[in-house]
Amino acid sequence: MTTTLDSVSENGLANRIRHVDVAIIGAGTAGQNAFRQAKKATDNIVIINDGFWTTTCATIGCMPSKLLIAAANRAHEAKDSKAFGIHSEVKIDGQQVMARVQSERNRFAGFVEQQVESWSENQKISGRAYINNEGIIEVNNEHIKADKIIIATGSTPFIPEGWTEELGDRLLTSDTVFELNDLPQSMAVIGAGSIGLELAQAFTRLGVAVTLFNRNNRVAGLKDDAINEKAVACLSSELTMQLNSKIEEVGEYASDDQSSEKATTAFLNYTDSDGHAHKWQGEYVLVATGRRNTIDQLGIENLGVTLDEKNRPQNLDINTGQIGDLEVYIIGDANAHIPLLHVASDEGFSAGSSVCTNNTDAYIRSPAIPLSIVFCEPQIINVGMTRPEIEASEREYVIGKVSFDNQGRSRVMGVNCGLLHIYGCKQTDKILGASMVGPDAEYIAHILAVAITNDLSIKQLLDTPFYHPTILEGLRTALRDVQAQMSIPYQDQKPIQDGF
Structure with missing residues (x-):
């Protein structure tokens, strides 16, 4: 590590600037892979992270959702075996279901944390980074000048404007739903993409009264009309769906049962596919309307990076994540290219390889097929x-x-x-x-x-x-x-x- 006095503050006090070969901002799947790969070429490296030092997949994504789905499928098979001559009475312990989801989720996340703990403390910084107009990374009270910057800040759930205020603690997202201590009695799921569809069916199979809403007549982003039609038909046998619906208003009101811990009830006013007005009310509203990157809050314009109206970086090399000829690499969900774990993993590997000083022999993974x-x-x-x-x-x-x-x-x-x-x-x-x-x-x-x-x-x-x-x-x-x-x-x- 080298430290230089490259700038002077307005009050005349010198700011010590840490100069590194590579700075990685974000320690999810993409960022961790980039760090491991780049570290093979240089020890003068730093990784900066705001929040948990695990991955979206292990902590709030793939793994907890599959744990919930596994419980739901066990329940479904036990309840739905009459055609095979199997008759049983199924009792679902919601607290035990969620306790196992959280325990096993923590186990998976723990493996990631153990790996991070093995990294040098001098190479890790916990805090929110911002890139100032001189291209210097500011985090906590440090100033860092990096020859190459890899941005892997991931994404956050998209919540329609005003819903957080209107729904209060009746609002759930994929980031918060797995923290429930028990299964709710009822839930509205907004969005029939992969996250919404998986969670809506899982909670339904676990005995929760679920209604799935989507603004169009498609599920899982299917582009083939015949496959979409068949998917809707297959799923409708157990899922209550309001496709082609429009939510006009959301909110909460005081529950009739004031003795309950849940003193409020959520509601949705919506119009169905025929234009008729309806009202849904229940315990929670789970918003699964996709995830958005937040790189526009990072100051990357000070590095010469431009974004389109959807926060997607322009001049992106899909092989390495490099932005044009800048020494800036945007990878994983942060670039909004293909927000999937295996893609983020490959992009992190390739970016970490390409930033090496001598990268002529670097192994750059070709972009995987969709x-x-x-x-x-x-x-x-x-x-x-x-x-x-x-x-x-x-x-x-x-x-x-x-x-x-x-x-x-x-x-x-x-x-x-x-x-x-x-x-x-x-x-x-x-x-x-x-x-x-x-x-x-x-x-x-x-x-x-x-x-x-x-x-x-x-x-x-x-x-x-x-x-x-x-x-x-x-x-x-x-x-x-x-x-x-x-x-x-x-x-x-x-x-x-x-x-x-």
Whole structure:
């Protein structure tokens, strides 16, 4: 570490400026990966973090949500087995459910904390960073000049204007919902994206009276109309959904039961898809309307970085996160490119490699193909290009289809609701993308992602074995449908049915 007297304050007192090779702002998945990688090349490095020194995934995201989903699925299987001749009475202990979520969540977060604790104290600063008009990082009472700056400040839940004040402690987000000590009696979930959909179904399966609201008629961001329609149909069997609804007003009022610890009740005034006015009231409103980065509050304009109207940095290199030819790298959720953990991890690795003094041999990970998985049941996936993107590219393509309603293993397991579309390129015999709602979709997504990444043809995929009876045989059926249509005009395409 070197310390210099590079500036003088207005009152004449010299400010000691710490000069480092690399400064990383934010210690989530992207920031921690960048730190570990850059540290291989230099010890003159600092990482600055405001808040917990774990990751969004471990603390408030992927892991606690999957813990809640795991409990919900156990409850659902126990309650919904009459078709198999299994009859049982299920009692859900809400306090025990949430205690396990929090205990296991803390265990996962603890592993991350242990790793951070192993880092030198001289290289860690807890505090909120701001970049002044001289490009100097101000944090607590320190001033830091960095040759290269990596920004990985993540994102926070988006809350519509005024809702925090109107709903008070009746408002929940994905950052706060896992701190509940017990399961509530009722809940409105706002937003049918991946977070909203997963949590709405999980709480429903755990006995909470949930209503899911969304401003349009889509779930999980699906762009294929047929897949979206099927997903809505599959999920509607257990989820109360108000799609295409508009929330006009939110608030809270004093509860009739003043002896209760919850002395207020939340309400929503909304119009449904037909324009009729309704009122919902219940215990909590969970806002799951997406997450937003907050880099506009960091002072990055003083580094020469410009943002668009959605806070996305301009001139972003998606390989490394570098902004144009500036020695500034914006990675993970902070750049609002693809806000997924595996993308943040790769971007952190690549940024940490590229900032090294001698980076000619640095390993820069190529950007992964788009891959998203929603862990509701049935699961929803998108891989590669979406159907609108393919149509906009004017490629000639076919759609291989398979329904899982009568697919052999799916029906055996009683999870037979789903549809898979694979988009095949007629010129190349390769997969452009896929969209699906159905059982075991997470595994089908990974197989298709491997195929696209490695440029495998439809024939090469079909040359691999598909064991019988498995749900993955449905993938083979869709691939066969793609292959059969390669020489058939689109308007004459007909799906084939999966055999037993």
